[in-house]
Amino acid sequence: MATKLIDLSFTLNGRKVKVQIAPDTMLFSLLREQGCASVRCACETTNCGLCTVWLDGYPVLSCSVPAARVEGHTITTLEGLKAESEALARAMAAEGAEQCGFCAPGLIMNVLALARAAKEDPSLVATREELSRQLAGNLCRCSGYESQLRAIVRFLNESGVQVGFEMPELPVNDTSCDGVSYKQITHKQPKKDSKALLEGRPVYTGDMVPAGALIVKLKRSPYARAKIRSIDTSRALKVPGVVGVYTYEDVPKRRFTIAGQSYPQPSPYDRLILENLVRYQNEEVAIVAAETEEAADKALKLIKVDYEVLEPLLDFTKALDNDIVVHPEGDVTFMFPQGGDVPRNLVCSGASDFGDLDEAFAQSDIVFERTYTSQATQTAPMETFRAFATTDAFGRISVTTSTQVPFHVRRMVAQSLDIPQSQVQVIKPRIGGGFGSKQTGCCEIFVAFVTQQTGRPSYCCYTREETITAGNSRHQMQMTVKLGAMNDGTITAIDLHTLSNAGAYGEHATTTIGLSGHKSLPIYNHVKASRFSWDAVYTNTNRGGAYRGYGATQGQFAVESAVNELADMLHMDPADLRLKNIVREGEIMPQYYNEKLNACALDRCLLRAMDMIGWRDKPLAVDLGDRVRALGCALTMQGSGISNVDIAGIDMRLEEDGFITIGTGATDNGMGVDTILAQIAAEELGVESSLIVVRGVDTDLSPFDAGSYASSGTYVTGLAAKNAATELREKICAKAAQMWDVDAADVVFDGQYVRLSDERAAREQNRYLTLREFANLCVKNIAGGDALTSHASACLPVSPPPFMAGIAEVEVDKATGKVTVVDYAAAVDCGTVINEALARVQAEGGIAQGIGHALYEIVEHDDRGRLRTGNFMSYKLPTRLDIGSIRVAFEPSYEPTGPFGAKSIGEVVINTPLAAVASAVAHATGHQVRSLPITPEKALLGE
Ligand code: FES
Ligand code: FES
Incomplete structure (x- = not known):
């Protein structure tokens, strides 16, 4: 029986709306249908705050309001508050606080409501606690909340609202150490997309779905391991509106892999689109394509x-x-040997070592062994997985998707459908956060398959529950560290074995486990011997995958914790012990592919972080009566792209009117790589970065780029941008020389003018053109003209490590064991800092994610393999109440192979909180927690 529709009339952003709706329509869906792109959903459990709108001027969660309730009322969304939101948007852009921007509209709606309330009652004073409490329902996974708070405080101050606190002073930084005064880099610049993101414009995949696209949904298995005897789809196919099952x-x-990695792919080819064997709960068993959600x-x-x-094997x-x-099928293949043995459930295994380990341990005063476990955690970007597919005039499949790796998605769609890559196009709009999870394919293969079968556009949008249960999580790892040292604190030998849970499929298993050793052991490069060995295994749990830090996070938790335990055993200051042992500039690192360390300020980072927190003036633990306050520290390193693997290309074109377009295949996930590339190119050309337009990724048009992962954006793609800019400048001079019939060496482009290098002669001979005049001549076919273009690519033989020191100051409640991080001080060496605001927000966001990993987050299964933590009610993401003050300073070094001395920053920032918080808790309670997360029970009672 057809549902009876009801009439509804209300006011939306000042205009009268009259519609007919089904009785169970929620306000959220109605507003999306009405074109309010700023209203977004990141949960189905009223936990995220992204859907916040005003009902008669008061904030409500539109996902929990039946549309029928707004009859006769007034609804306001961000689209209706353009003028009022401008000042707050400006403050957020200045801080780089919008990052991916997906959460911004919901937050802005709540802050504007607070500001209005405060104006009505001037006696209201905003305290930090009160603001954090009022906005705790607005989740953000990117920013770490601190930059948002800085922007909100600035906005409230400007709005005349009484603010009862001051944000901590930002550390004063040198952003470069090469003595050069740069114009475009080393300065804060707002992100190029900030206006669109902060106005809530329709720039994400879900905002662009073609009308009439089929809705794709997946039937999922309730069992973690099961054989499918048969599937009866006959009744489903009879539902009106269903097009295919x-x-x-x-x-x-x-078989193929959905791990987005360069070719040859290191992940096993171990999956089909659908199979008759289910390997984890919620795995897809059938695809439905229908004309409506309901159908x-x-x-x-x-x-x-x-x-x-x-x-199941759990x-x-x-x-x-x-x-x-787990994989009995017998046709899993590997593109190159990596020690895998599928019948033994082994995805990969191996070892690397140097020195005589037995001898080094035998000569040590102290030898001890500890086992540490890092749990599976969720990347939890606010924008869940989503993609749509269409066909073009040539019958090719075009997939628009929220992905970090468009070119790899092109390959995986082609492999999964068994068609040539030439038949696939992939387009990437703005992305609402990724953190590695969107380095793995997800729903792209389902929409591509449906569109191939039906010839019709199709759209698939994962719910939060699907994103958690059928997306990928950080690999659970168990690490055994054997450490040898002398009584004076000299570390002599480290033996690390890592066991990783790949889950049901081997995506990223081989490469993440490698980083657990290769990015933790080199920090203690002076040992006489070390060994790193590893095994990754299949189980019937949901699949592991890429997550910021990529295995280094887990390995460094283990090694840094062991170093902290050594310091405690020796009654040595853990920072002093590190200063005695850490890697220094100029050294060769045997456990880091024998690379030479050209640039390293790790010692300065540690000293700076100690200074920021007042390390020398405080005891490691102090009893405050009902709680204990304590300190803990940790160090970290990561890489800058993958050496000899990551490839980036940049196309550049001088356009009519003198602006410059950049084509890139790198994907901006919110961290601002588009802006960084524009700054680098502008610096090299000498122009304002406002003259640079960065085009989004379309695999048909963009130069090849491995994608945004492995901290490659600034270092690898940035270098390509710098080189393309150099080439364009040379071409500008050469073209002008040709026009004027002079030697190219006698022409300069100074960023404003193309002219003879002799300025007087240039004026006298009228050889003096603005860039605009010059560009317009180029496209007028003067001197055989054409728009000038350049192209450069980068693939580097090294991956220079960025470094960081992090110090946690925590309070542990003596009665409950609750751990609160009250202050976190960190200093980062990412080489030259291209954009200080964006780098700082990256660091703050990474630290907040690390604190979540240390204290709150865990992917848990029951004894049948069913996920217990499938939504934001049960999976605890840190809110702004759970993260204390985070302070970040920069200690730049100069990396000669990077663009203007830059290294990377994207991943290194997440790694330190795990070991630093664990050590602080150990100093507070005497219990070293070796199995994360550090729950109140573990903190209080030990494990
Ligand atoms: S979608 Fe409404 S609170 Fe998450
Ligand atoms: S900026 Fe908040 S979720 Fe990305």
Whole structure:
């Protein structure tokens, strides 16, 4: 029976709206239908705040308000507050606080409501606690909240609202150490997309879905391991509006990987689009394509799957040689050897060492061994996975998706459909956060398949629950560290073994586990010997994958914790012990691919962080009566791109009217790489970066780029941008020389004028053109003219490590064990800092994610392999109440292979809180927690 529609009339952003709606329509859906792109959803559980709008001037969560309730009322969204939101948007852009921008509209709606309330009652004073409490429902995964708070305080001050606190002074930084005074880099500049993001414009994948696109939904397995005996789709196919239902019998039988990595791919080819064996709970078993959501939902319920339920393999420490084989199919392949043995559940294994380890341990005064476990955690970008597919005039499949790796998605779509890559185009709009999860493919293969089958556009948008349960998480790892040292604190030997839980598929398993050792051991480069060995295993848990830090996070938790434990055993200051042992500039690093360390300010970072927190003036623990306040520290390093693998290209063109377009395949996930590339290119050309336009990624048009991962944006793509700019400048001079019939060496482009280098002669001979005049002559076919273009690519033989020191100051409640991070001081060496505001927000966001990992977040299964933490009610993301003050300083070094001396910053920033917080808790309670997260029980009672 057709649903009876009800009439609804209300006022939306000042205009009268009259519509007919189904009785169960929620306000959120209605507003999206009305074109309010600023209203977004990141949860289905009223936890995220992204859907905040005003109902008669008061903030409400539109996802929890039945649309019928707004009859006769007034609804305001960010689209209706353009003028009022401008000052706040400006303050946020100045801080770089908008990052991916996906959460910004919901936050702005709440802050503007607060400001209005405060203006009505001038006695209201905004305290830090009160502001954090009032805005705690507005989640942000990118920013770490600190930059947002700085912007909000500035806005409230400007608005005349009483603010009862001051934000901590930002550390004064040198952003470069080469003595050069730069014009475009080393300064704060707002992100190029900040206006669009802060106005809530329709710039994300979900805002661009073509009208009439089929809705794609997935039937998922309730079991962690099961054989599908049969699937009956007949009733589902009869639902009006259902266009197709597809099972394992309908898809190509060629295995592939959805790990977005360069070719040859290190991840095993171990999956099909659909299969008759289920390997984790919530794995896809059927695809539904329908004309409406309702029809798709109804069809999902009518698909009947007959399962033979099998016992799952859940404990990764028992996976190797277990009787249960996760991949018994016998046709999993690897593109190159990596020690995998699929019948043994082994994805990869190996070892690397140097020196005589037995001898080094034998000569040590102290030798001890500890085992540490880092849990699986969720990347949790606010924009869930989503993609749509269309066909073009040539019958090719075009996929628009929120991805970090468009070119790799092109390959995986082609592989999964068993068609040539030439038949696939991938387009990337703005991305609402990634943090590594969007380095792995997800729903792209389903929409591509449906569009291929039906010839119709199709759209798939994962719910939060699907994103958590069927997306990828950080690999759970167990690390055993054996450490040898002398009584004076000299570390002599380290033996690290890492066991990683790949989950049901091997995406990124080989490469993440490698980083657990290769980016933790080189920090203690002076040891006489070290060994790093590893095994990654399959289990029937949801799949592991890329997450910022990429294995280094886990490995450094183990090694840094062992170093902290050594210091405590020796009654040595843990910072002094580190200063005695850490790697220094100029050294060769045997456990880091034998690379030479050209640029390193790790010692300065540690000293700076100590200074910021007042390390020398405080005891490691102090009893405050009901709680203990304590300190802990940790160091970290990462890489800058993947040496000899990551490739980036930049196309540059001098356009009519004298502006410059940059084509890049790098994907801006919110960290601002588009702006960074513009700053680098502008610096090299000598122009204002406002003259540079950066084009988004389209694999048909953009130069090849491996994508945004492995901290490659600034270092690898940035170098390509610098080189392309050099080439363009040379071409400008050469073209002018040709026009004027002079030697190219006698022409300069100074950023404003193309002219003879002899300025007087230039004026006298009228050889003096503005860039605009010159560019316009170029496209007028003067001197065989054409728009000048340049292209450069970069692939570097090294991956220079950025470094960081982090110090946590925590309070542990003596009665409850609750751990609160009250202050976090960090100093970062990312080489030359291209844009201080964006670098700072990256660092603050990474630290907040690290604190979440240390204290709150965990992906948990029950004893049947069912996920217990499938939404934001059960998976605890830190709110702004859970993160104390975060302060970040920069200690630049100069990396000669990087653009203007820059290294990377994207990943290194997440790594220190795990070990630093654990050590601070140990100093407070005497319990060293070796298995994360540090729950109040573990803090209070030990493990
Ligand atoms: S979508 Fe409404 S609170 Fe998350
Ligand atoms: S900026 Fe808040 S979620 Fe990305």
